[in-house]
Amino acid sequence: NSVRTNSSISSNGPIFDERATLGYTYTGRRATTNVFGSFSQQTRAEDGAEGEFKDFTVSFSPQISRTYTVTGSLTWGEDDPLAYRTAPTLQDFSKSESWYYLVQVGRPLNNRMSVSLNYQFTDRQSDDSFNEYQENRVIATLSISL
Numbered sequence: 001n002s003v004r005t006n007s008s009i010s011s012n013g014p015i016f017d018e019r020a021t022l023g024y025t026y027t028g029r030r031a032t033t034n035v036f037g038s039f040s041q042q043t044r045a046e047d048g049a050e051g052e053f054k055d056f057t058v059s060f061s062p063q064i065s066r067t068y069t070v071t072g073s074l075t076w077g078e079d080d081p082l083a084y085r086t087a088p089t090l091q092d093f094s095k096s097e098s099w100y101y102l103v104q105v106g107r108p109l110n111n112r113m114s115v116s117l118n119y120q121f122t123d124r125q126s127d128d129s130f131n132e133y134q135e136n137r138v139i140a141t142l143s144i145s146l
Contacts, residue, residue: 014045031062034073051081059102068107069116075100094127112145 023036040053059073080095099122106116118139126132 016043016045018042031060033061034059051079053080054078068105070106071102071104073100073102075102094131096124096126096131098122098124114143116141116143 017040019038019040021036021038023034025035026033035056035058037056038054042051042053043049055075055077057073057075059071061069061071064070075098077098077100078096079098101121102118104116104118106114108114118137118141120135120137120139122133122135122137124131124133
């Protein structure tokens, strides 16, 4: 469960996206570990402006019981929309680095329903102080399969 969304350079037209991703999953007797990384170099078709986006996630899911699931993950991301480095009026699109921490606990209620509780913490640093923040988020989810 990654908390990052697909980052993209700002554009109303086509974007050429050269992307490399690598993922690995190891499932042992008592736990599953996932490692995922992505690098994206994007070019805006209308003016050739470029941006680079990187992220890396490690998640760990131990099997603590048959009733509950637990997952923890750590994600690092760096967004560098190079297109805006020379435009001082667009500081909110400056380079940023983010750390995302996630802990999720879930429990099936029956064959068609489950509940989960997520805690997410985000710490974002940027070249522009107005683009920096820390966020705590708690999400409760009820899932029903029809």
